[in-house]
Amino acid sequence: MPAERTLRLQHGSRIEALCLLGTRIAADVYGAAPAGAVSFGVKHTEGVSVEVARRGQEEAEPSQGGGARWPLAEGTVLRFSMSQASAELNDNKVTVSFYAEGGQPINQTGVFLTGVGISLDVDADRDGVVEKNNPNKASWSWGPEGHGAILLVGCDKESPFTPASDGDNGRAFSKEDLQDMSRMVLRTEGPQRLPRGYEIVLHVPVSDADKVGVFYMQNPFFGQRYVHVLGQRKLYHTVQYTGGAAELEFFVEGLCFPDDSFSGLVSIHVSLLESPSEGIPHTPIFTDTVVFRVAPWIMTPNTLAPVNLFVCSMKDNYLFIKEIKELVDKAGCELKACFGYINRGDRWLQDEIEFGYTHAPHRSFPVVLDSPRDRGLEQFPIKELLRFRMLMASPAACYKLFREKQKEGQGEATMFKGYTGLDTKRVTINKVLANDILVQQNQYVQRCIDWNRDVLKKELGLTEEDIIDLPALFKLDKQGKAVPYFPNMVTMIILAKDLGIPKPFGPVTGGECCLERRARCLLEPLGLRCRFLEEVASYHGSLGEVRCGTNVQRQPFAFKWWHLVP
Numbered sequence: 001m002p003a004e005r006t007l008r009l010q011h012g013s014r015i016e017a018l019c020l021l022g023t024r025i026a027a028d029v030y031g032a033a034p035a036g037a038v039s040f041g042v043k044h045t046e047g048v049s050v051e052v053a054r055r056g057q058e059e060a061e062p063s064q065g066g067g068a069r070w071p072l073a074e075g076t077v078l079r080f081s082m083s084q085a086s087a088e089l090n091d092n093k094v095t096v097s098f099y100a101e102g103g104q105p106i107n108q109t110g111v112f113l114t115g116v117g118i119s120l121d122v123d124a125d126r127d128g129v130v131e132k133n134n135p136n137k138a139s140w141s142w143g144p145e146g147h148g149a150i151l152l153v154g155c156d157k158e159s160p161f162t163p164a165s166d167g168d169n170g171r172a173f174s175k176e177d178l179q180d181m182s183r184m185v186l187r188t189e190g191p192q193r194l195p196r197g198y199e200i201v202l203h204v205p206v207s208d209a210d211k212v213g214v215f216y217m218q219n220p221f222f223g224q225r226y227v228h229v230l231g232q233r234k235l236y237h238t239v240q241y242t243g244g245a246a247e248l249e250f251f252v253e254g255l256c257f258p259d260d261s262f263s264g265l266v267s268i269h270v271s272l273l274e275s276p277s278e279g280i281p282h283t284p285i286f287t288d289t290v291v292f293r294v295a296p297w298i299m300t301p302n303t304l305a306p307v308n309l310f311v312c313s314m315k316d317n318y319l320f321i322k323e324i325k326e327l328v329d330k331a332g333c334e335l336k337a338c339f340g341y342i343n344r345g346d347r348w349l350q351d352e353i354e355f356g357y358t359h360a361p362h363r364s365f366p367v368v369l370d371s372p373r374d375r376g377l378e379q380f381p382i383k384e385l386l387r388f389r390m391l392m393a394s395p396a397a398c399y400k401l402f403r404e405k406q407k408e409g410q411g412e413a414t415m416f417k418g419y420t421g422l423d424t425k426r427v428t429i430n431k432v433l434a435n436d437i438l439v440q441q442n443q444y445v446q447r448c449i450d451w452n453r454d455v456l457k458k459e460l461g462l463t464e465e466d467i468i469d470l471p472a473l474f475k476l477d478k479q480g481k482a483v484p485y486f487p488n489m490v491t492m493i494i495l496a497k498d499l500g501i502p503k504p505f506g507p508v509t510g511g512e513c514c515l516e517r518r519a520r521c522l523l524e525p526l527g528l529r530c531r532f533l534e535e536v537a538s539y540h541g542s543l544g545e546v547r548c549g550t551n552v553q554r555q556p557f558a559f560k561w562w563h564l565v566p
Contacts, residue, residue: 004079005285007111008032011098014110016090018198019048020272020286021117021189022133024081029096030074034107037098041069042078044094048113050080069099082115085189085245089114116190118200120270120288122149123182126361126562130185138289140265143565150360150562151182151212151254151266151292155367178226180363181215181251184290186270192243197275199282202229202250203236208266211294215251230268231255239270254294257358264294297367298561299356300554301381302494303388306333308553309495313337317549323533324500324550330529331495333552355553359561366553389526390462392449393472393490395442401471401518402429405509413507413514415486429507438475438485445474445482468522471506471515484545487536489519491545493552499523502545503532 004024007017009032019025029040029052042063044050051060055075070076080094090112098106124134124147140148154177188200204212213231229237229250239248258264269289273282309328311321321337328335357366405413411430432438456462473485487502494500506515513532520530535546 009096009109009111011107011109014112016112016114016195018195018272018274018285019080019082019092019113019115021082021085021115023286024079025111027078027080027111029076029078030072032096032109033072033098036100037072037106038101039069039071039099039103040076041067041097041099042094043097044080045092047082047084047086047092047115048080048094049083050078050094053077053079072098080111080113082113084115085117086113086115086191088191089193089195091191114191114195116194116272117188118270118272118286118288119187120202120268120290121185121187122290122292123361124149124290126150128362130183132187138267138291140291140293142562144563146562148562149182149290149292151252151294152180152358152360152363152365153255153257153294153297153367154180154213154253155358156180156365178215178217178251180365181253182292182360182362184214184250184252184268186239186248186250187246188241188248189245190241190243194241197277199273200239200241201236201271201273202239203269203271204230205267206235208268209233209235211255211262212266212268212292213253213255214268215253217249217251226251252292254292256294257297258294262294264296265291266294267291293562295358295360296561297356297358297369298557299354299381300556301388302552302554303381304554304557306331306495306552306554308334308336309493310336310338310551310553312549317535320533320535320546320549323531324546327495327498327500327531327533330531331498333495353551355551357556359556364556388466390456390460390467391490391492392453392467392469393474393488394449394469395446395473397469397518398471398473398515399433399439399442401514402433402507405429405507405514406433408509410507410509410514413509415507416505432473438473441476441482442474444476448482470522471504471518486515488545489515491547493547493550495552497527498529499531500546500550501530501532503534503536505536 004026007015007025007027009015009027009029011032011034017025033040042050042052044063050063052063052070053060053076054070054073060079078094078096082092086092092113092115094111094113095108096110097108100106119133121130121132121134122137123130124137125131126147136147137149186202202214209231214229214237216227216229218225218227228234232255252268254266256262267289269287271284272286274285275282309324311324313321325335354369355366356369357364405411406429412428415427415429415432453467457467470489472488472490474482475485477483486504486506489501489504492499492501501519504513504515506513508514516532523530533546535549
C-alpha cells in the first residue's frame with residue numbers, strides 16, 4: 001500500500017495541499033459535512049484520482065468526477081492521489097459538494113493540489129545503474145538473487161599530501177575520490193517552486209553519523225566543488241529545490257568497516273517537511289529511505305595467488321633479501337623493499353599491518369589495516385569452498401623424528417651447525433632427548449597447541465587428515481612465553497606453489513638436515529616447492545621468522561562477497 005496522510009476538510013472553505021506522487025491523501029467527508037447534509041458529490045480535475053471509501057465496504061468506489069452522489073455516513077472517507085507532477089502551483093483541484101434531503105446543494109469544500117515527485121535512489125540491484133524507485137532500495141539481502149546498495153570505506157589516500165585518509169578528512173578533492181564512493185540520486189519533479197512552508201531535507205540517524213559520509217558536487221560546469229553535506233557532525237542537509245524534472249547527484253562513502261559492534265547497515269533519508277504557519281516548527285509529511293551495507297575488509301589467505309611481496313630493508317638482512325628475491329622471481333610476483341622502518345623493529349610488516357581488500361560492484365581496491373591483531377575482524381574464506389591444509393608446529397612430531405634418528409644411530413648428529421656465532425654449544429639429538437626440562441616444557445607447549453587444534457578443527461570443519469604437523473621445538477622464557485628453540489618452519493611465506501621456509505639448521509643426517517627432509521616429504525607431495533631461507537641473523541635472533549619480516553599482497557577472491565548466504 002502507498003503511504004497515506006490525513007487532511008482535515010472544512011465545509012465552506014478552500015485549502016491548499018501538496019500531494020506526493022505515489023502517496024494518498026485521506027479526508028474525512030462525514031466530519032466536514034454541514035448540518036442537514038445527507039449526501040455528497042465529488043468533482044476533480046483529470047490529474048487527480050479519487051476513491052470513496054465507506055465503512056463496511058471491502059473496496060473503495062472510484063469517482064469519475066461526474067454527477068454521482070453518495071449517502072453521508074460516519075466513517076466515509078475520500079482518498080485522492082496524483083500520478084503526474086504539477087506544472088504550476090495549485091493546478092489541480094478536488095471539490096466536495098454537500099446536499100440536503102431533497103437534493104438541494106448546501107455547501108462545498110475544495111482542495112487545491114500541487115503534485116510533486118520525490119525519490120531517493122541508489123543502485124539497489126548492484127548493476128551499476130541508479131534506477132528510479134527500485135522497490136528494494138530500503139532493504140538489504142544476501143545471496144546471488146539478493147539486493148541492496150553497497151558502500152566502500154574511504155580508507156585510501158588519492159594524494160600523498162593530504163594529512164589523513166579519505167574517510168577521515170571529511171573532504172573530497174577530486175573525481176578520483178568520488179570514484180571510491182557510491183552514487184545516490186535525489187530525483188524531484190514539480191512546479192518551479194514549492195508552496196510556502198515546505199522544504200526538502202536529507203538526513204541520517206545519529207547512530208549512523210560516524211559511519212557514513214555524503215558529498216554533493218556544486219557547480220559541475222563552472223569549477224567543480226565537492227561539498228560534505230552529511231555524516232560525522234552533520235545530521236541533516238536542506239536540499240535546494242530546483243523545479244521541473246531534476247536529478248541531484250550525491251556521493252556516499254563508508255567511514256568504518258563492519259565489526260562486532262557495527263552490522264554494516266546504514267540508512268539515509270529524504271523528508272518533505274511542512275510548516276502550517278510561520279513560527280510553527282516543520283514536521284515531516286513524507287520520508288523516502290535508502291539502505292547501504294558497508295563492504296567488509298576481506299583478508300586474503302595464502303591460498304590466493306601473490307601479487308607483491310613486501311620486505312623491510314635493514315642493514316642486517318641483505319642476505320635474506322637476496323635469497324627471497326630468487327624465491328619471488330620463481331613465483332612470478334614482484335618484490336617491494338620498504339625503507340625507513342628500522343626503528344620499529346623487524347616484525348612491523350606482519351605485526352602492524354595486514355593486507356586485504358574491499359569490493360563493491362563499481363570498484364575494488366587493496367586495503368592495508370593497522371594492527372589487525374587488535375581488531376578481531378571477521379573473515380569471509382566460506383565453508384563450502386574450503387580446500388586447504390593447515391600447518392601446525394608440533395613438538396611431538398619433532399621428538400618422534402629425533403627418536404627415529406637416534407634408533408638409526410644418528411644420535412650424535414649436531415644441530416645449529418649453520419649458526420653464525422649465535423650458539424656455540426654442541427647440541428646433538430641425544431642431548432635434546434636427554435634434556436628433561438626441555439621435554440617437560442615442550443609437553444606443556446604441545447598441550448596448548450592441541451587445545452587450539454581442537455578449536456580450529458571445529459570452527460573450520462577440518463579433519464586430522466587436513467592438518468600437517470611440522471617438527472618444532474620451543475623453550476619457555478622467564479615470563480612463561482614459548483619461543484622457538486630453532487627457526488620455526490611453520491612461519492613461512494606462501495607464494496602460490498613456492499614456499500619460503502625458515503632454515504631450521506637441524507641435525508644433519510645422510511648429508512641433509514633431517515628437519516628440512518621431513519618438511520619436504522610432507523609438503524612436496526602436495527605439489528609445493530620448498531626453499532629454505534637463512535634468516536637466523538636477521539630475524540630469528542630477534543624472536544622473529546621469515547613471515548614476520550614480510551607481507552604479501554594477493555589477488556582478490558573471484559567470488560563476490562555479497563553473493564554469500566550467511
